[in-house]
Amino acid sequence: MFGFFAPLRIAHLNSTPFSTKERILGAAEELFARNGFAGASLRELTASAKVNLAAVNYHFGSKDNLINEVFRRRLDELSTHRLEALQAARDKAKSTLEDILAAFIHPALALSVDKPGGATFVRVLARAYAEHNERLRKFLSENYGHVLKEFAAAISAELPHLDKEELYWRIDIIAGALTYAMADFGVIKRRGSMSEKVHRERAAEHLIRFAAAGLRAD
Amino acid sequence: MFGFFAPLRIAHLNSTPFSTKERILGAAEELFARNGFAGASLRELTASAKVNLAAVNYHFGSKDNLINEVFRRRLDELSTHRLEALQAARDKAKSTLEDILAAFIHPALALSVDKPGGATFVRVLARAYAEHNERLRKFLSENYGHVLKEFAAAISAELPHLDKEELYWRIDIIAGALTYAMADFGVIKRRGSMSEKVHRERAAEHLIRFAAAGLRAD
């Protein structure tokens, strides 16, 4: 008799296999990408995640800390992959500017292609770039600033003739172009004959050449 | 006797020569650039403009409409200048991709250098680019979309061998790079020996070469 209902009870209230915490992070990622950090309220966020309004404060303490955790969930791994790829590029006998840029771009590409929600997160990253939010910038700089420093140093080593001011200005442009191009991947329509994955890989190669040309401009 | 106080009475309550409406627009520009559209409240906005809280609704009807007017105040003129410059480029015997890009960039440069608040507005423009705000995109697209269409057509005519999909993808990257580079002008430190104006002009030339190289990439 109860056997008939057992599957329903096993399914319980969670309609997905994800924990409350993970569902909140996923919904936050989605809404922050769409509406920005200030524009996404905890009310629509918890509704979208199908959790109780109080759950955000229980699991994360505050909205600000939730924002931090949305980044931490992805950036720890992304940063590690980027630094590993950079080290591999440096270990090559003849490493080029393109190798260094690829070490920065390819891990983000892999994230956006392979991980569920990864493409959305890349758009959140672009948001953070546009927001001049002091608190968020501080968090990101303190926790992940060393990665950008490593890449800037590697690029600088490839372009020793360039004075530092010029170099940093160009890296600034490139950073904006890359961030936005990666974030807008989802918008670019791919040819029907090409898979999403192949399309993005080709786009990434374009970006690398584009950025390398910009950096080398005399 | 009263003569002693006359200057004070002439100064009245307005500490600036600008009207309430203009002060609101100026403060809105500043706060939208710094905190985004959702992040700037009417309360801090009116406090910053030194006008009454009710003044925004009296003069603009709503916050959404105030946002529109912040854009309209600058974009009508900017769009006209851009289209005039594009026409001039097309009228040249041998117009290049660089001429077209310059027609797009130079008017924005002039705005950011010559007009008070112009540099701030360019940052607001970059905000709009990042915001996927449906209402705002609709307003901008309906009122100023034709300008971008004109430029896309002109660029397309210079690169007839490029297929349309590839072209639009590259214009997408370029648009992001240009918008952000222009918005971040204020961040780039200039050499002490160079004036702000000269610095920006040089930066704009870098951008044009950068963008042209990206568009021409094979």
Added chain:
DNA sequence: GTCTATATAAGGATAGAC
């Protein structure tokens, strides 16, 4: 760990005196 209910603050918008 999740719920309801609520405290408390901040937001946009408006009414009506001046």
Added chain:
DNA sequence: GTCTATCCTTATATAGAC
């Protein structure tokens, strides 16, 4: 055209039952 005062909604956050 500008003020004060206030309405109403939405927001973040928390208390306490389950």
